[in-house]
Amino acid sequence: MATTKFDIENENQWCPGCGNFSILQAMKKAFIAKALEPKDLFIVSGIGQAGKTPHFMACNMLHGLHGRALPLATGAKIANHRLNILVNSGDGDCYGEGGNHFLAAIRRNIDITLLVHNNRVYGLTKGQASPTTALGRQTEMQNKGTVSSPFNPIATALVTGAGFVAKGFSGNIEQLSGLIVEAMNHKGFSMIDIDQPCVSFNKINTHLWYKERVFDLKETGHDPADYEKALKVAHMGEDKIPTGVIYKAHTLAFHERFDVLKKKPLFDYNFDKTRMDEILTRA
Amino acid sequence: MAKDITILIAGSAGQGIQTIGALLARICHNAGLFIFSTDEFESRIRGGHSFHQLRISTQALGAPSRHIDILVAINEREYEVHKDRLKKNGIVLINTDKEQSADSRVFHLPFDAAAKESGGVIASNTVAAGAILAIIGAEFKEFEAVLKDNFKGKSEDIFKLNLTAAQKGYDMGKAVDFPKYFDFDGKSHHHVVMSGAKAAALGALAADCRFFSFYPMSPGTGIITNVVKYADTLPIVIEQAEDELAAINMAMGASFAGVRSLTSTSGGGFCLMTEGIGLAAMTETPVVIINAQRPGPATGLATRTAQPDLLFTIHSSQDEFPRFVFAPGTVLETFNSVKKAFYLSEKYQVPAIVLMDQFLADSARTESEPFQTGFEHESFLDLETSMSQNKASQNQVSQDQIYLRYKQTDTGISPRRVPCQSEGLVRATGNEHSEEGLSTEDPENRTAMVEKRFKKLPLMKDEIKMPSIFCDGSAFYLTGWGSAKGSIMEACLHLREQGIEVGWIIFEDIWPMDSHKLTKLLENKKLIMVEANVTCQMGNLIRQMTGIDYMSSILKYDGRPIYPEYIIEKVKQIMGK
Numbered sequence: 001m002a003t004t005k006f007d008i009e010n011e012n013q014w015c016p017g018c019g020n021f022s023i024l025q026a027m028k029k030a031f032i033a034k035a036l037e038p039k040d041l042f043i044v045s046g047i048g049q050a051g052k053t054p055h056f057m058a059c060n061m062l063h064g065l066h067g068r069a070l071p072l073a074t075g076a077k078i079a080n081h082r083l084n085i086l087v088n089s090g091d092g093d094c095y096g097e098g099g100n101h102f103l104a105a106i107r108r109n110i111d112i113t114l115l116v117h118n119n120r121v122y123g124l125t126k127g128q129a130s131p132t133t134a135l136g137r138q139t140e141m142q143n144k145g146t147v148s149s150p151f152n153p154i155a156t157a158l159v160t161g162a163g164f165v166a167k168g169f170s171g172n173i174e175q176l177s178g179l180i181v182e183a184m185n186h187k188g189f190s191m192i193d194i195d196q197p198c199v200s201f202n203k204i205n206t207h208l209w210y211k212e213r214v215f216d217l218k219e220t221g222h223d224p225a226d227y228e229k230a231l232k233v234a235h236m237g238e239d240k241i242p243t244g245v246i247y248k249a250h251t252l253a254f255h256e257r258f259d260v261l262k263k264k265p266l267f268d269y270n271f272d273k274t275r276m277d278e279i280l281t282r283a
Numbered sequence: 284m285a286k287d288i289t290i291l292i293a294g295s296a297g298q299g300i301q302t303i304g305a306l307l308a309r310i311c312h313n314a315g316l317f318i319f320s321t322d323e324f325e326s327r328i329r330g331g332h333s334f335h336q337l338r339i340s341t342q343a344l345g346a347p348s349r350h351i352d353i354l355v356a357i358n359e360r361e362y363e364v365h366k367d368r369l370k371k372n373g374i375v376l377i378n379t380d381k382e383q384s385a386d387s388r389v390f391h392l393p394f395d396a397a398a399k400e401s402g403g404v405i406a407s408n409t410v411a412a413g414a415i416l417a418i419i420g421a422e423f424k425e426f427e428a429v430l431k432d433n434f435k436g437k438s439e440d441i442f443k444l445n446l447t448a449a450q451k452g453y454d455m456g457k458a459v460d461f462p463k464y465f466d467f468d469g470k471s472h473h474h475v476v477m478s479g480a481k482a483a484a485l486g487a488l489a490a491d492c493r494f495f496s497f498y499p500m501s502p503g504t505g506i507i508t509n510v511v512k513y514a515d516t517l518p519i520v521i522e523q524a525e526d527e528l529a530a531i532n533m534a535m536g537a538s539f540a541g542v543r544s545l546t547s548t549s550g551g552g553f554c555l556m557t558e559g560i561g562l563a564a565m566t567e568t569p570v571v572i573i574n575a576q577r578p579g580p581a582t583g584l585a586t587r588t589a590q591p592d593l594l595f596t597i598h599s600s601q602d603e604f605p606r607f608v609f610a611p612g613t614v615l616e617t618f619n620s621v622k623k624a625f626y627l628s629e630k631y632q633v634p635a636i637v638l639m640d641q642f643l644a645d646s647a648r649t650e651s652e653p654f655q656t657g658f659e660h661e662s663f664l665d666l667e668t669s670m671s672q673n674k675a676s677q678n679q680v681s682q683d684q685i686y687l688r689y690k691q692t693d694t695g696i697s698p699r700r701v702p703c704q705s706e707g708l709v710r711a712t713g714n715e716h717s718e719e720g721l722s723t724e725d726p727e728n729r730t731a732m733v734e735k736r737f738k739k740l741p742l743m744k745d746e747i748k749m750p751s752i753f754c755d756g757s758a759f760y761l762t763g764w765g766s767a768k769g770s771i772m773e774a775c776l777h778l779r780e781q782g783i784e785v786g787w788i789i790f791e792d793i794w795p796m797d798s799h800k801l802t803k804l805l806e807n808k809k810l811i812m813v814e815a816n817v818t819c820q821m822g823n824l825i826r827q828m829t830g831i832d833y834m835s836s837i838l839k840y841d842g843r844p845i846y847p848e849y850i851i852e853k854v855k856q857i858m859g860k
């Protein structure tokens with residue numbers, strides 16, 4: 001791998017062959033394409049293998065709690081909407097523990113980019129079923145097979161009103177980095193659900209399994225402005241897995257809806273002691 | 284002699300009894316009288332029993348009184364509910380058009396009928412307020428002036444309707460036989476009538492808090508509600524989070540990015556925030572949390588008051604870490620504690636929690652002292668200065684490439700920077716980490732980092748105000764914390780008038796506790812703990828920290844405030860009098 005300014009000397013903790021390496025590479029590629037410096041990036045992450053991502057890259061980082069990366073990122077963006085904020089989360093982290101925050105972040109249309117490393121399994125806690133594990137799939141814990149049907153993040157994002165919904169695959173770095181650039185350029189909440197093999201705990205949804213199924217929506221003439229078609233894509237099932245931008249529409253981002261934030265970020269204001277004294281004397 | 288009366292206005296939720304109280308409070312305040320008002324209501328929007336209690340005095344007040352001089356029953360049935368609290372020479376006004384009662388203390392006054400005659404039953408509250416004002420000796424013109432101001436900008440018809448209603452009520456009151464009570468000729472020389480919730484809101488704003496996240500839960504919500512009206516003129520954002528987990532994490536995210544932030548909640552919501560408090564501690568991110576306590580466990584009594592979360596709050600979250608906990612007892616203390624929480628949370632990069640409760644948050648009282656943006660504490664920098672210093676340090680360090688977020692220092696406090704403002708990268712994690720902020724499981728590093736966080740503790744202890752002691756050398760001391768303060772003080776003064784040698788010890792800053800200093804202070808003192816919880820949490824904490832056992836305790840856990848009369852009665856029982 002070519003060296004980049006985002007490389008960092010820190011021992012990587014992922015299993016060799018894990019899809020996370022490719023996601024990391026795609027991120028760096030995207031940042032270079034966007035001519036960003038490490039100091040321009042603020043990456044917030046949850047807990048899990050995906051949550052470790054910013055540790056392996058030069059950037060500002062806040063590695064928070066399991067499931068709570070989105071509220072942390074939301075608070076930071078409200079404080080200073082000039083920051084470029086990305087979130088690395090896992091399928092368990094984002095759709096399980098943090099499910100409520102996923103819905104709320106979409107509804108707020110907070111201008112951040114969410115990357116969900118979807119390996120259809122809980123990696124860090126050793127292979128239990130996750131919200132995206134197929135119904136009936138056996139794990140060590142769910143030894144008779146899971147009894148809940150899987151969560152559909154794309155369909156959920158669409159019906160909740162997300163303005164940028166895309167699907168990526170760790171096996172296609174070129175496409176994924178392009179999607180990350182596009183997601184970051186989108187004003188408002190953007191998410192990419194990224195199919196990622198877990199070599200240690202998911203022996204079914206392997207790199208090869210995905211490779212045989214993925215196709216690029218661009219090649220089918222899919223129009224990301226068409227909501228009805230996007231919904232159909234979201235419900236295509238497992239035999240063919242669409243990748244690329246599924247839906248894109250612009251509505252005002254969270255910070256564009258507040259008069260105080262239209263002027264400048266909260267962070268940039270100065271404390272107005274005179275005004276405060278006035279408030280206190282008139283209280 | 285001080286003149287001091289208590290008026291209780293009882294009715295159902297939705298009948299606007301608080302409106303009557305607010306009118307009376309304002310007129311009394313304008314005339315230079317002191318007030319203390321409390322609201323007690325059920326967790327419902329309509330119906331049930333609720334009441335507004337207004338104590339008015341010519342002297343400063345720190346607590347409500349249990350004994351009622353004027354009971355105003357907006358529903359007839361409320362008379363039965365509250366009559367036991369009526370003083371011997373107290374009177375009762377019942378909203379009814381029934382014939383006069385045989386009891387010379389009970390007056391049947393047709394508030395509703397008079398309002399209808401004036402043009403709408405909606406003005407029934409105004410009739411009641413008029414009657415009460417006449418009884419306590421206010422001039423009608425004072426009432427008229429306040430009404431005019433209240434209805435400013437509303438239609439002339441509505442004002443007229445209320446004015447007519449007010450006059451009818453006033454005339455009714457004139458006919459009631461009650462000694463003219465107060466002189467309303469005075470001028471207000473006191474600063475303000477304010478609730479604890481509003482004082483907390485102002486404290487946060489005065490500390491340059493710019494982001495408020497919350498999930499609605501009584502009585503924590505009232506604090507944020509009080510911020511809303513400033514959102515048009517100050518640079519602030521208020522965001523209703525999807526739950527308390529989000530509320531604390533959003534506040535922390537904003538703080539991490541360089542904006543002071545507050546989240547406010549009550550017991551159950553605070554439970555949900557505890558994992559986040561651990562993250563604030565581990566990432567050394569300042570954050571201020573207000574826990575306005577209510578009785579639990581679980582939903583408990585949603586709209587009532589208690590002090591049951593003391594030990595939970597000082598220990599909340601995983602593992603061990605230093606934090607600040609404050610428990611203000613008055614409105615001014617609330618304002619100052621919240622400001623101080625912001626200042627110290629930022630100075631030490633630790634979470635700071637302010638413990639309030641429903642009683643403190645919702646009751647309103649006259650505050651004579653002005654509220655100020657600066658700090659009373661000399662060693663505290665003005666917040667404005669500290670904020671600009673913070674920004675300056677971000678610029679200063681922009682040259683050095685490598686920034687150590689968790690740099691080891693003598694104080695344990697590492698220079699703080701916010702992300703994306705300089706070349707050096709800000710890297711933080713809730714995992715145990717190295718000085719660079721990268722997660723590592725190295726045992727030596729772990730030990731060093733735990734010790735780094737705890738190096739702050741002795742310095743933090745020095746920031747803590749010792750409990751206030753009144754009448755050192757007394758035979759025993761009523762000892763308490765937080766909102767019980769006013770009642771303890773009043774009970775103590777009352778008992779002393781009766782020749783009982785009692786003092787008080789009141790905690791305002793709670794945690795971290797300096798066991799050495801506290802032991803010295805409490806040595807050989809006999810303590811009677813006064814707390815609104817069942818296990819005597821502060822008493823046990825004192826014993827744990829100093830080895831000093833309390834002599835006796837007065838505990839109340841019925842969900843209602845501790846009244847001075849209750850303490851007096853219990854002290855006499857303890858003394859066998």
Ligand SMILES: Cc1ncc(C[n+]2csc(CCOP(=O)(O)OP(=O)(O)O)c2C)c(N)n1
Pocket residue numbers: 047048049050051066089090091092093094117119121122123124125130
């Ligand atoms: C509150 C809390 N509950 C549980 C855990 C344990 N935990 C750590 S990672 C994880 C699941 C991770 O799965 P996923 O989000 O899919 O990420 P992956 O490791 O597969 O990338 C869990 C349950 C935790 N850290 N915190």
Ligand code: SF4
Pocket residue numbers: 013014015017018019020049119123124197198199200201
């Ligand atoms: S457990 Fe799975 S997801 Fe985690 S690092 Fe290993 S391969 Fe990757």
